[in-house]
Amino acid sequence: MGEHRVKLPEEDRTLSPHTGLTRTHWVAAADGLLAAAWRYASPTSAFLDLPGRPSRSGVRSDGLEGYARTFLAAAFRTAHGEDPHNWLERYAAGLVAGTAGEWPAITDVGQPMVESASVALGLRLTKPWLWDKLSTSQQDRAETWLREALRHVPAANNWYFFPYTVASFLEAAGRGDEETGRAKQRALELLEGWYRGDGWYSDGDGRAFDHYNGWALHLYPALDAHLSSRPITTHLKEHLKSFHLLFGADGAPVYFGRSLTYRFAAASAIALGAVTGETPLSPGHSRQLISNNLRYFLDRGSLTDGLLSLGWHGPHEASLQPYSGPASPYWASKAFVCLLAGPDHPLWTEPEERDDTNQTLALPGPGLLIQKHNGVTRLHNHGSDHVRPFEGEHATEDDPLYSRFAYSTSTGPTAQKNPADNHISLVIRGDRSVRRRIHPLGARDNWAASWHRPVFDAHQPMVPGLRIESVTAVWDDQELRIHRVIGAPHGTRAELSGWATDLPAELVAVRGWSGQERRPAPQGTAFTTATNLTTLVADIEGTVILAAVAVLGGTFQEADWDARVDEVLRHTLDRL
Structure with missing residues (x-):
């Protein structure tokens, strides 16, 4: 396999047509x-x-x-x-x-x-x-x-x-x-x-x-x-x-x-x-x-x-x-x-077998939604937060490895000091919120939902009554991300980011967003050097619905996404 790599025997493409590796290769490794x-x-x-x-x-x-x-x-x-x-x-x-x-x-x-x-x-x-x-x-x-x-x-x-x-x-x-x-x-x-x-x-x-x-x-x-x-x-x-x-x-x-x-x-x-x-x-x-x-x-x-x-x-x-x-x-x-x-x-x-089937699987226990499509798996996170019960919700730093709404097999999260990927944040008086404790609301069929209280800096860690209810629903390689912000004070700015990757990726506004920006993540990810994030923005107040479609490794597919927002809400957040 080249210099500075483990030397393996010749591949066996008869017994292992997909990888060429057998037990002999594992022993050599x-x-x-x-x-x-x-x-x-x-x-x-x-x-x-x-x-x-x-x-x-x-x-x-x-x-x-x-x-x-x-x-x-x-x-x-x-x-x-x-x-x-x-x-x-x-x-x-x-x-x-x-x-x-x-x-x-x-x-x-x-x-x-x-x-x-x-x-x-x-x-x-x-x-x-x-x-x-x-x-x-x-x-x-x-x-x-x-x-x-x-x-x-x-x-x-x-x-x-x-x-x-x-x-x-x-x-x-x-x-x-x-x-x-x-x-x-x-x-x-x-x-x-x-x-x-x-x-x-x-x-x-x-x-x-x-x-x-x-x-x-x-x-x-x-x-x-x-x-x-x-x-x-x-x-x-x-x-x-x-x-x-x-x-x-x-x-x-x-x-x-x-x-x-x-x-x-x-x-x-x-x-x-x-x-x-x-x-x-x-x-x-x-x-x-x-x-x-x-x-x-x-x-x-x-x-x-x-x-x-x-x-x-x-x-x-x-x-x-x-x-x-x-x-x-x-x-x-x-x-x-x-x-x-x-x-x-x-x-x-036994001969190697490969399963290339596209699959979507909801896991209500951990609050996760798996979306496997065209060789890439995405994991939509509505239940894992790594916040210990004794830590509470008031710590003002998130953990990129647990707090993001989505992870995949071809992307890594941005570093903590860079703009966060796959994240919704609220900006109030210059302070940008993070997602700490995640409260799962359910997962079924092609969706998963949760809510969280946005956490700000140490001077104003929480805003009374403010919360974000979120649901991700998927079709093939399309991800409909819906966020219902409740109790946003006057002067609140909402920001939604997409995938941090050099692969083809899109984030398309569906409802509530008024603009789009490209923001640099100079530290990159484990998969790529310095990259840029597509970020949707909007000025909001009170209770609002914000929705967008994200795509990774594919292209945005035209559909009546605005109608789908109402349909998804009826079956998820409005019932939970």
Whole structure:
């Protein structure tokens, strides 16, 4: 695939006519990523100190992260006992040195707790070839380090599945007790409370829906159940009915939510469904999706000198969070869960299948509307906001990864300091509003609806009585966006933006708008450099209806859109 990329075998276009990738290619990808990362191993193998900006947790934690996350890829790679490159010998040495005092301690809401889960899962998957060959004293020291994950406080979200995974390994190693049982029970109780329907969990209390559903909230408990030969109870099959649509024809996952530098980890839930049988997808379709996703990133510069960079295609600062460190992208290792399916598994032996059907799917549970058309998937957001219950609605900054009305597989949101894409804002006395807490009103057929209170700056965070009710209704690749503004004071200016992209895109006024502007977004997106946003504007007061049609990757289709506004309102906002 070229210089600085993972070297893969010749494509197999007979078994895999769409991607050319088979299990052999996935094995080669794992080996290539591991070989590049191990160039940066510490003398004792306890750390993989990858180059790049350090995280806020410090370089020792970053080095542990390099060890733990690549160990996960190595464990999936060797889980059937094949280890021609002696990866497990290196990880065994690192484990012994790390748990003898080199690794940082696990603390409350500390990064080592995150990495303990990858260490524990890696040990569980490779138990006959790594753990069982350690001395009793070495095992005891490893248990002592891991058990601190059970005794410290996780973050109030998917983090509870890090001690869960540690406890699961200890039980599988014959070291379970009341403490491990409590850790697992607590996580499962929380997960049940976070379920919102349609196979989707909120990542903690509130309404934060993102890729953590697949690569954490489903993956850890479902994989534990599979490895323990217990029934899977996490609604994984239901989740995949909608989640599999969130990939473009080119293999890109929908760009929404945090930690997107994990890249092809987005495919891990699809792979896990195939491995466990908890999936509505055929084996050939599952393989096409995960292989297309892997190729998408390998073909678009995600590797720098063989290493996964901090970014999306290549390096991209706006794709990162404060906790991102040089080895953070290696949570992408979770996609290699597909290798738990052996060479004779239908995931690898059945011919690839691709589904090019245009589909629209409403998800009332999370408040999302999926619009898949002509190879691009759009996700219309009327329910995910990442606002914690204790935070309230008054914070004055939005989160571009959760607050926008729409996301897609071919566009990314603009940066926080740039004009916001796919957003309606009100401007009052020079202050521009943001969208914080989203209140879902319903989703059905081809529409989804919500309302929110516009939030302004710290001097005037809320305007009493002011709210915006919104509905998105779609036909083919056309998006009718309707906003009913209620209680706008005199002197209010409304602004509606479209897609931030260099692809063909339009935003056409239907009702209430008086002008159109082009505004620069100089920081661009993860998909394009500096871009411009089409923005509709209007001066409003009181209660008004504002409507427009947005198109991405196509052209505006003439229709009686004004009549459709009234029809949609009768069936949505006027009833809800």
